[in-house]
Amino acid sequence: MRTRYSYGCVSSLMVSACLAAGCSSGAPETSTPSQDALQAAPVEEDIVEQLRRVPGIVEIQEMAITVPGRRYLMIRFEQPVDHRHPDGPKFTERFSMLYRSRDLPMVIESTGYAISPTYIRQDEPTRMLASNEILLEHRFFGESVPNPADYSKITSFQSASDEHRIITALRPLFPKKWLSTGLSKGGMTAMSHRYFYPDDVYATVAYVAPLNFDTSDPRYVAFLEQVGDATCRKKLKDFQVELLRRRTEIEPLMLAEAAAAGDGYETLGIHRALDVTVTEATFFFWQYKDATCEDVPPANATTQQLFEFLQRIYFGNIADGGFGDRTNWYHAPGLYQAATEHGYAGFQYAHTRPYLTPGFIDEPAIFPPFDVEKHYSPLLSVKIGAWSYGRAERVILVYGENDPWSAGAFPVSRANDSYRYTAPQADHNADIHSLVESDKAEVVATLGRWMEVPIRAPLTRSAKAADLPARF
Template sequence: MRRLSTACTAVLLALAGLVGLAPSAGAATDIKAALQGIPGLTIVKEDPAPAGFRFFELTFTQPADHRHPGAGTFQQRFTLLHRDFAAPTVAFTSGYNVSTAPNRSEPTQIVNGNQLSMEYRYFTPSRPEPANWAQQLTIWQAAADEHAAVQAFKAIYPGKWLATGGSKGGMTATYFRRFFPDDVDGTVPYVAPNDVIDPIDVYNKFLSRVGNDPGCRDALKAIQRDALKRRDELAAIAAVDAAKRGLTFSIVGSADKSLEISVIDSYFAFWQYQTQADCATVPKPGAPAADVYAWYERVESLNTYSDQDLSPYIPYYYQAAVQLGAPEAYDGYLRDLLRYPGADQPKTFVPSSIRLPRFDYLAMPDVDFWVKSRGTRLLFVYGSNDPWGAEPFELGFGSRDSYRYYVPGGNHGSRIAQLPAADAAAATATVRRWAGLPPAAAVSSARSAPAGFPDFDADLTLAGHPRL
C-alpha cells in the first residue's frame, strides 16, 4: 500500500509577554535566549550547523486535543535552523517524523531563510498518552499543531512566513493553509496527492498510461507475474533476509502476504521513485531469483510489510483508512495469481488493536473546494510521471495568485529546480515575492547545497520506505 514520497483552540500562550522578545533587524539578541522565552518550548540540544546558521532540537507542548485543551498535553518534536531574526521563515513538515539533520527545504534555500521543522503528531515520540486515535489524529488537529507553533515562533520571527512539505508533507501544508489561511504568506506543496472522493479512483487509469514507453510498462508487469509464479523461490530468499533482520509479520498476517502486496505495489513504486531510464534495469522473466530479488530490493522490498518496517508508519495508514483515502490496487492483470485479493488497502496495515472509525467522506472534498474557491498564494509542484500526481490539487474559479507546475518526466522527488527554465524562474520569483524578497535568477537543477548541508531531498522524500 502506498504511503501517502492536514477554528482551532491554540495553546494558551502569553502573547503579550512574547511581543517584547521579537528582536528588531540587527538586534544582538541571542537565538538561544529568545527560544528560552517561548512558553512551552524546551531546547533539547544545539547541534552543529553550517557556517552562518545555528541548529536546535526542540520540543513544544501541544494539547492532545485542541478542541479540549484541558484534556492533557504531549511534547511535539521540532528542529530549528536559524539564520537571522529578520529573514523569512519556512514552516516545514514531511508529514512523518522530523529529521534531526540540518536539511533545508527548497523554499528555505530560495529565500535563504530560517526553517522550523515539525514532527507530525502520532509519529513517535510525538504521541499523546493515553492515545485516542479517533479524536486526536485528524488533519484538523495536525493543522492546529502547526498553527500553535507558527504563532509562537512569530514572536521572534516577525517577518514573512512560508509553509512547505513534500508528499504527505505537501498535503499537510495545504490542510494547514485551509484551516488557518492567514498564518503564512505563501504555501509551496510538493507532489501532494488530492484523493477527493475515495471510491472514485483515477490512479489506475494513470498507471496504465504512465511514461511514453509501452514496452517499459509491459516489462514491469511481466516481472510481477514472474515473481508471483516463482513466489516460493523468492520467498526463500526473503525469509533468509527476514531472519537476519529479525522481521515478523503479525500486522499483515504472514510473510507470504507481505510478499504478494509488495509485488503488486512494485509497479506503482517504480514510477514513484525511478525514472524512465531505469526501465533498462527491469529483469526479464526467468532471470536468476537472486537478481530478481535484488531488483525488488531497489524498487519495493519483498519484506516491505514486516511489523518492524510498518510500525513507524501506522499513523499514516490509519489516516489513509479514515480520512485521506488511498489509491486502489493496480492488480487486475495479476488476479489469477493472487492469494489475498483485496488485501492491498490501508486497513490491512493498521494493527487490529486500533479501532478504525467510519471513513470521513467530507474531509478531502472540503479541502479541495477551499483550494478551488478561496485558495490564495499556493504553488503546487508535481512530476508528470509520478503516480501520486494522478489526482492533483486543482486551481479553480476562486484561486488567487496561485500556480501549478509539472516537471516533465518527473517522479515523486520533483522540485522547482527541475522545471523548464522559464517555469523555474517564474516559480522562484513567486516564492521570493511572497517572502518579501526581490526576484533572483532561476534555480539551477544542478545546484549543490552550501558546504555542510545535506541534500534537502532527504527531508522531502522517504526513500527508505517507498511510499508517499
C-alpha cells in the first residue's frame, strides 16, 4: 500500500537526520518547531487504493486525462447474473468514474447501452454540480455480458439491482448526496432504478425518457400526425411513398453503401430492412432534426436525391444509423427489453401500406435476438407510471417539443417535489440549457436546494464542448 505524506512529515525527517549528525538549522533556537508540530501526518490515501478494497471491485484501470484536478478510471464490478439468486453465476459489469474529490456529490448515469473507454464526458448535472461522475454500462451490452447470455436476465429489476449494488458498495467512500441521470433509454433505466430502489440516490434528472404501454404504442402515431406543420408532414409522407415505389432502385443503393462500410442486411433481409428504414424515417427526422422541412426532396426528385436525403436522416449512413447488421445486433439486448418490458413506439402505415411487404409490421419482436421467447407485458410500465406520478420524489424530467419520444413522457407531480419541463422546438437532444429562461432558473434553484452545493448555471452550447474532458 502506498501512502503519501505532507510537507510537514518531510521536514520532520530532515530535522531528525540533522540533529543526529550534530548540525545546526541556521535559525534561532526559538524558531525550532515543537516535536508535536513535526509529527508525521499522512495525507488521505490515494482514491485508487481505497477503491481496490471495495467489495465487488475486481479491476481498476486509470486512464490518461488532460483536465487538471480530475482522474478517469475504468472499473469492473462483479455482479450476480440473477440478483434473485446472488450466490449463482457471476459476470463483471464495467463503469467509468470521473473523480474529483470524495467531498463532492456523485452523479451516476445509466447509459442503457455500452460505454467506450476512449471517450469521457461530463453530463449536464455533473457540470452544474461540479461533482464526481459514474457512467454505467448496461448489462448485456459492450463488455458487461454474462456467459452464457441468458436473455431472460435482462430485465428492469436486474439492471436496477446492478446499480443498487454499485451504489451500496461505493457510498461509504462517497458520503455526499448522490444524483442519478440518464438520456433516453438511460433515462428509462434511471427511473426504473428509482422505482425499485427509491432511496439509493437523493434525486434524479432524466432526459427524454419514454414510458411505453405497448410494443406499438399509438400515442406516437398521434404525435407524428400533429408535429410541425401540415405542409411538412405531407412532404415527408410523399417522400416515404416515393422511396417504396422505387424499391428496385433504392435497395441496390442501400446494399452498396453497406458493403462499402463492411456491413450488410443479412439479419433482416434487404426488403424488410427497407420497410423498416422508410417506416421510421419520419420518426428519425423529428427525433434528431438534422434536416429541415425545406430539405425534403419532392416526389419528382431523382432516385439519388431521395437516397441522399434518407442518408441525412440516418446520420450519413443508412446501415450504420438505421438497420444494418451491426446496428441490429448491437441493439439486440435493448430490442429484447422493448419486446418484453419497455414497449416501443407506434408508426404510421396508412399512406405506405400498399407499398410495404405484405404483412409487414414494425415491432421489436421482428428484430434480434431470434430464437428466444418474447412475451410483452405492460404491467411494469403501468406500475412505474403510477409510482412516477403518485410517489416519485425529487425528480426532474426534460423533454423536447419536437421529439416524438415526448409523446411517452413520464408523469410526475409537483406535490412530490418533482417537475417536468419541455424545451421549445428541441429534439431528442433536449437538455436544461435548452429550456426557456424561467424554467432553467427554476431547475437551477431546485438542484441547489436538493444537493446543497453551489450550482453552475447550464453552460451555453458553444461552451459545452470546451468543458468536456479531452478525447484520448
